[in-house]
Amino acid sequence: MLSSANKDNRYQEISSDIDHRTNGYISRTESLIKKTAAAILLIQRALASGIKADYVLMDTWFTTEPMLKEILKTGIDAIGMVKQLKQRYFFRGKAYTLPELRKFVSHEYAANIFGSLVVTTKERIPVKIVVIRNRNWKSECLYLLSTDCSLSDAEIVRIYGNRWSIDVFFKASKSLM
Structure with a gap:
């Protein structure tokens, strides 16, 4: 799931109270990257997990x-x-x-x-x-x-x-x- 890079278009910002080591925080920060960068990240993860x-x-x-x-x-x-x-x-x-x-x-x-x-x-x-x-x-x-x-x-x-x-x-x- 991707979010808008424009702060005005976001429903809610990432809370500063969330521990930065959690999957939730990591997912929220990754949701702000560009679509093409997200696609490459998904490809790399799929290959790393053993998908051929x-x-x-x-x-x-x-x-x-x-x-x-x-x-x-x-x-x-x-x-x-x-x-x-x-x-x-x-x-x-x-x-x-x-x-x-x-x-x-x-x-x-x-x-x-x-x-x-x-x-x-x-x-x-x-x-x-x-x-x-x-x-x-x-x-x-x-x-x-x-x-x-x-x-x-x-x-x-x-x-x-x-x-x-x-x-x-x-x-x-x-x-x-």
Whole structure:
């Protein structure tokens, strides 16, 4: 559970009477950190507790270069959807946006997966961008990113598809609680 970093938005401040060694105090202070830092903390704790993972699946909110860098430090790869913002990826020595990279992928005879490119981020992290059809808007594409460039396009799409069932589970769980 995270709290707002803005004091005006918090329901109640941490009491100064709480012993700083307790789990309650530690949880309260951790609730004030940024979402991305909290996500990395959760990943580190899961790995430390013995949970084995090959990939971290992320939506567009978390698929950012700083987050990818931190996830790679944990020794696992990341797969996530990427927003079409101003970020640039380097391909053949030049910087391109996602729509510009799309031009390098052949769309002829493609069903739902148009193709992929291995590019690097600004910090020179090699990633594979998979261009797929947007089922809701046929004229647009969606972009999946994987730090494991050895995976096939279909495998990246299949693994990312697991995120949907996780989202449905969380929504059902939250509505029942």
